[in-house]
Amino acid sequence: MQKITSIKGRLIYDSRGNKTIEVDVITDNKYVGRTSVPSGASVGRNEVINFPNGKPEQCLMAINDNYKKFLGIDPIDLKCIHDTIREIDNTDNYSNIGGAFAFAITIAAMESASKFLHVPLFKILTNKPKLEFPIPLGNILGGGLHAGIGTPDIQEILICPHGSKSIRDAVEINFNVHKELCNVLYEKNLNFTGGRSDEGGWAPEINNEEALEASCKACENLGYVLGKDVSLGIDLASSTQWDPKCEQYIYKHNKLQLDEEKQIEFVSDLIERYKLIYVEDATHQDSFEAMHELTNKFPNVFITGDDLTTTNKRILSHAIKSKSCNAAILKVNQAGSLYDALQFAQHANENDIKIITSHRSGETIDSQIVHIGISTGSKMLKIGVVGGERISKINELIRLSEYDLIHGMTQL
Ligand code: PGA
């Protein structure tokens, strides 16, 4: 039987220049699985703790103190690896060792198993016979916590090339729209410097509506028909605007204050006016009822939970019961281990909740989320458009499109 023969953790740096953890899991002294851990800026309250006390060094110490417990385990036995992690830290939120520990060891072990078995990672994460490509969802314009002061309150405007017939077409459409949007922004705003947000979307000093108008114009200039070839989506990351004391959403740039009811009207108007196909965290992380209203009103739009559901199976059950979303973000490090995240995905799939596997705003050049997105039957893969840490994922998607194991693009 193949066995994990060594594990080595180290501190490296993410796309924001912050320290993070990288782990090598080696099988039979030969097959190296390597994973590094991303970090969020708009972090949901119910996410697990990425690093104990916010310190990657403490997570590394936990790896050094405990790695021997994993030696001898079959790297493909994800449940056994997860259970071993749980013997070390059984807190709900991995506060003793950090979710990063669980994230890195489980993914690196599976990567090591994939090398040992000479099969791609996505194949060992599922036994589904029919796999499809998720549609790459790209950030073209950033605001909120991902960009500087003066940028839109909406955290992300996203392009979804759902009319594409192939991964290459889809990826090229996203590049084209991102490039054309830059031209539109230069024409519109003399102060635009070409600055970009954490995830590579443009970061202009304009308001929400101007940002959406410019994004629509970029698509139209290229001859793409909104709603047919491509559609726009948004991530409002609404918990970052919500002030629980006055129970209002505070829009600093647009100088608006909205209560829950007005927020629903505001989002409904954006969906209708810009034909949005995708809206993430339209209301704050505890507002299951408000999200239900939107889910009910727009059954054909991806009404998506991110901070709402935080890749947490128990919270997803609550969202399913209250019909608060029809789609949910999967970010492995919101959950902790890959095992936790796959449990979440299974629960989502069994309840017709569409999965969107997503990067974080602080990323590394790893690309395992592409495999995770395919194996979990994700409808979309939120991996950005430009920037080395985004491109590494897009290029992995291109490589995987050579596999005829996967039967074309998913249909929305
Ligand atoms: P992050 O958020 O900054 O926490 O990665 C991105 C998102 O809200 O989707």
Ligand code: ZN
């Ligand atoms: Zn989000």
